[in-house]
Amino acid sequence: MIEVASATEAAQGPHETPSGRRPQEWRSPLASASKNDEVVARIAGKVEDDQRISAEEALHLHDHADLLTLGRLADIVRRRKHPENRVTYIVDRNINPTNVCLTDCGFCAFYRSPGDPEAYVLSRTEIYDKVSELARLGGRQVLMQGGHHPRILSEWWGELISDLRERFPDVNSHALSAPELDHFAQYEKRPIEEVIRDLKAAGLGSVPGAGAEMLVERVRKIIAPKKTTTDRWLDVHRKIHEGGLRSSATMMFGHVETAAERVEHFQRVRDLQDETGGFTAFISWTCQPDGVPEEQDYPEKATPAVYLRVQALSRIFLDNVDNIQTSYVTQGMKMGQMSLQFGANDFGGTMLEENVVSAAGCFHLSSVQTVEHLIQSAGFTPRQRNSWYGLVDERHDEPVFPANREDAAPGVRA
Amino acid sequence: MSSAIQTQAAAAGIGDIAERVFAGERLSREDGVRLYGADLHAVGALANWVRERKHGDLTYFNVNQHVNYTNVCNKLCRFCAFQRLPGQEGAYVMKPEEVAEKIRAQLDEPVTEVHMVAGIYPKLPYEYYLDILRAVKEVRPGIHIKAFTMIELMQIARRAKKPLAEVLPELVEAGLGSCPGGGAEVFADRVRDEGYDKKNTGDEWIDTARTVHQAGLHSNCTMLHGHIETVEERVDHLDRLRLLQDETGGFQTYIPLSFHPDNTEWSHLPGPTALEELREIAVSRLLLDNIPHIKAYWIMLSIPVAQMALAYGADDVDGTVVEEKIYHEAGATTPQKVLRAELVQWIRDAGRIPVERDTIYNVLWSADEALAPVGETAPVSRV
Numbered sequence: 001m002i003e004v005a006s007a008t009e010a011a012q013g014p015h016e017t018p019s020g021r022r023p024q025e026w027r028s029p030l031a032s033a034s035k036n037d038e039v040v041a042r043i044a045g046k047v048e049d050d051q052r053i054s055a056e057e058a059l060h061l062h063d064h065a066d067l068l069t070l071g072r073l074a075d076i077v078r079r080r081k082h083p084e085n086r087v088t089y090i091v092d093r094n095i096n097p098t099n100v101c102l103t104d105c106g107f108c109a110f111y112r113s114p115g116d117p118e119a120y121v122l123s124r125t126e127i128y129d130k131v132s133e134l135a136r137l138g139g140r141q142v143l144m145q146g147g148h149h150p151r152i153l154s155e156w157w158g159e160l161i162s163d164l165r166e167r168f169p170d171v172n173s174h175a176l177s178a179p180e181l182d183h184f185a186q187y188e189k190r191p192i193e194e195v196i197r198d199l200k201a202a203g204l205g206s207v208p209g210a211g212a213e214m215l216v217e218r219v220r221k222i223i224a225p226k227k228t229t230t231d232r233w234l235d236v237h238r239k240i241h242e243g244g245l246r247s248s249a250t251m252m253f254g255h256v257e258t259a260a261e262r263v264e265h266f267q268r269v270r271d272l273q274d275e276t277g278g279f280t281a282f283i284s285w286t287c288q289p290d291g292v293p294e295e296q297d298y299p300e301k302a303t304p305a306v307y308l309r310v311q312a313l314s315r316i317f318l319d320n321v322d323n324i325q326t327s328y329v330t331q332g333m334k335m336g337q338m339s340l341q342f343g344a345n346d347f348g349g350t351m352l353e354e355n356v357v358s359a360a361g362c363f364h365l366s367s368v369q370t371v372e373h374l375i376q377s378a379g380f381t382p383r384q385r386n387s388w389y390g391l392v393d394e395r396h397d398e399p400v401f402p403a404n405r406e407d408a409a410p411g412v413r414a
Numbered sequence: 415m416s417s418a419i420q421t422q423a424a425a426a427g428i429g430d431i432a433e434r435v436f437a438g439e440r441l442s443r444e445d446g447v448r449l450y451g452a453d454l455h456a457v458g459a460l461a462n463w464v465r466e467r468k469h470g471d472l473t474y475f476n477v478n479q480h481v482n483y484t485n486v487c488n489k490l491c492r493f494c495a496f497q498r499l500p501g502q503e504g505a506y507v508m509k510p511e512e513v514a515e516k517i518r519a520q521l522d523e524p525v526t527e528v529h530m531v532a533g534i535y536p537k538l539p540y541e542y543y544l545d546i547l548r549a550v551k552e553v554r555p556g557i558h559i560k561a562f563t564m565i566e567l568m569q570i571a572r573r574a575k576k577p578l579a580e581v582l583p584e585l586v587e588a589g590l591g592s593c594p595g596g597g598a599e600v601f602a603d604r605v606r607d608e609g610y611d612k613k614n615t616g617d618e619w620i621d622t623a624r625t626v627h628q629a630g631l632h633s634n635c636t637m638l639h640g641h642i643e644t645v646e647e648r649v650d651h652l653d654r655l656r657l658l659q660d661e662t663g664g665f666q667t668y669i670p671l672s673f674h675p676d677n678t679e680w681s682h683l684p685g686p687t688a689l690e691e692l693r694e695i696a697v698s699r700l701l702l703d704n705i706p707h708i709k710a711y712w713i714m715l716s717i718p719v720a721q722m723a724l725a726y727g728a729d730d731v732d733g734t735v736v737e738e739k740i741y742h743e744a745g746a747t748t749p750q751k752v753l754r755a756e757l758v759q760w761i762r763d764a765g766r767i768p769v770e771r772d773t774i775y776n777v778l779w780s781a782d783e784a785l786a787p788v789g790e791t792a793p794v795s796r797v
Contacts, residue, residue, distance in 0.1 A: 017755055017756075017759060018753040018755045018756040018759070023759070024763075026760060027762065028763050028764065029765055029767045030471045030762070030765055030766070030767070031462075031471055031724075031725060031765035031766060032466045032470055032471050033467070033627060035466075041418075044418075066725070066765055067722070067725045067764070067765065068455075068458060068459055068462055068725050070457065072422065072455050072459070129502055163594060300759065302718070302763075303759060303760040303763040303764075304717065304718035304721055304722070304760075305718075305721045305722065305760070305763045305764045305765075306763050331718065332716065333688075333720050334687075334688035334716050334719050335688070335718040337687055337688045337689055338688045338689060338718065338722055339690070339720070340689075341454060341584070341689065356477060372689070374687055375686075377689060377690060378687070378689050379454075379686040394468065
């Protein structure tokens with residue numbers, strides 16, 4: 001059983017939930033109250049003046065600011081960082097070469113244990129066909145992640161990535177994750193630096209920020225006890241950046257964490273970014289507990305307003321991360337568009353296929369046309385990007401930067 | 415905090431409008447047009463200020479069920495996916511017993527309202543309308559029947575062969591409690607001629623609503639936005655509602671309805687996006703200074719947009735809505751039934767205080783009994 005974090009002030013009292021599972025620990029402050037909160041006003045002044053806010057100040061905003069204030073401040077930071085009034089997205093495809101995984105995370109509906117009748121490993125031909133389809137559509141990125149398979153290690157991945165690079169030079173392999181790389185290093189009994197170096201040599205172009213979940217040990221021990229630790233997750237990203245690759249950072253929230261732990265997660269990301277500058281973007285999403293293996297141990301799903309609050313706060317706090325990507329895969333297209341008012345400047349990928357999230361029962365189809373319409377209707381110019389947030393569509397004359405992985409290496413941009 | 419909103423409004427070029435809002439002055443049509451073009455953060459913050467002045471954090475919902483007694487209709491509106499012609503596949507008319515069965519099926523649920531609207535099927539006799547009202551009341555005497563849009567009332571009066579003013583007391587006698595706001599579409603003749611020329615005119619809609627209010631009945635009002643109408647035509651529509659409200663005071667709630675294009679003759683149009691829906695909520699809250707409530711109809715907006723709308727001017731979310739047919743034909747993907755608990759949950763997550771009301775805004779359950787006492791009418795402050 002999951003141990004519940006100490007309850008925050010239940011300002012609005014207990015109530016029933018639709019699923020019968022327990023409610024979210026955290027309760028939204030009453031919206032009208034934040035108007036009279038002088039501390040909120042003071043912190044807002046700092047954000048307006050482009051000053052960095054502390055974890056303590058972020059927590060105060062988290063617990064006391066109303067949605068509109070968070071949105072307004074996030075929008076100020078977003079426009080400061082992206083005065084060109086555009087929203088980017090990438091034409092990509094998600095491929096999960098295997099669903100075999102040893103980490104047994106109770107919030108994951110996608111994985112199967114080795115030997116399970118539903119366990120699979122995609123054949124090379126299947127993967128080539130999928131990427132070939134993407135390349136024909138002008139896709140720029142294939143997002144590939146699998147489970148922690150006991151025998152599918154860096155050699156297998158290196159061959160795959162190298163073959164893809166040869167066949168589809170315009171499609172970047174945005175692949176694996178810190179926990180998967182760590183898994184290779186452990187099983188192959190060699191330093192993580194070597195694993196990263198070899199995969200980069202094979203053609204790995206960037207690394208997604210998956211598997212971060214919550215970068216707080218108390219929480220990881222509850223929700224993902226077999227997964228890479230917080231310090232290790234951060235260190236693998238440090239090594240990724242030192243090895244000359246960019247990566248993103250993510251957060252999955254709305255389960256057993258406290259408000260202070262959400263902010264602690266932001267702080268860990270901001271600290272590493274101060275050190276390396278290697279994160280391209282930050283992406284957060286809410287836990288989707290309906291139908292997962294340990295469903296009964298999770299609270300009711302966090303509602304969209306909570307997602308927007310946290311996304312806005314991430315934009316305000318992570319002053320050294322260029323891009324905030326919305327997660328419309330978990331939140332839906334309407335939410336994706338609204339999030340552009342709450343700090344997001346990137347719509348993410350068109351995701352021709354997404355197994356992990358759809359296995360958890362929420363799959364939102366999208367297409368380039370729909371994404372562009374939503375961006376335009378929000379008052380922004382839609383632009384296609386590559387994995388390093390360089391602009392790649394040819395409809396515009398503006399300079400394209402960074403155009404490739406070499407230009408995008410951490411340190412180059414500074 | 416109004417000074418922060420003022421600063422934000424000034425930066426968005428609507429500082430003068432904000433001053434008028436703070437002074438409680440009525441906004442002009444021209445102001446309305448400008449609100450449609452200004453930064454949404456600023457418009458939303460201003461609308462939220464009005465919302466909080468009128469209602470604080472209170473947010474209303476009810477436990478209701480829908481009955482669409484027929485989908486047969488002769489109006490051929492191009493935005494509609496629900497209508498069928500007589501004899502067409504899928505066409506139906508519920509017998510009074512079938513309507514009663516719908517009510518009976520929910521007897522174990524804490525339903526307080528039935529929302530009953532349908533197509534215009536000229537063969538239905540006047541007695542039919544009285545019979546379905548009676549059928550509902552017979553099964554569940556305590557339920558409030560909110561039924562018949564303005565065009566249905568015009569049709570009912572036509573079949574009764576007497577003026578609506580004489581028909582309404584008979585409908586009330588049979589069980590009618592109030593009237594819904596649907597079917598107003600966009601009043602402008604240009605839009606009507608292009609999209610729904612067999613339907614009543616804007617003037618006829620207004621005249622009918624006036625008659626309803628004069629009969630002592632409350633009603634709601636709506637606008638179907640996001641198809642071929644212009645911003646000016648939307649403002650014109652809102653202004654005409656506002657003028658009638660000055661005269662009668664009979665409107666309880668305004669509900670912006672989003673055009674859903676799927677399976678309609680206008681399926682080539684994209685329909686409004688989430689941010690356009692939020693703007694519609696905000697602008698209406700600012701222009702309709704004399705209508706107490708603005709509703710974010712979640713079944714059409716989706717829960718994320720309805721939840722956000724509570725920060726952009728809305729103070730009501732409609733109800734649990736059992737048996738919704740009209741929007742689901744047009745591809746709305748919201749679940750048919752949201753548990754009361756779920757409504758309460760997402761209202762709270764939006765930083766608001768959930769209050770269950772009946773159709774005419776008597777408080778039935780309140781998360782804050784000091785602010786909204788059970789048994790009393792929902793408090794609304796004048797701004």
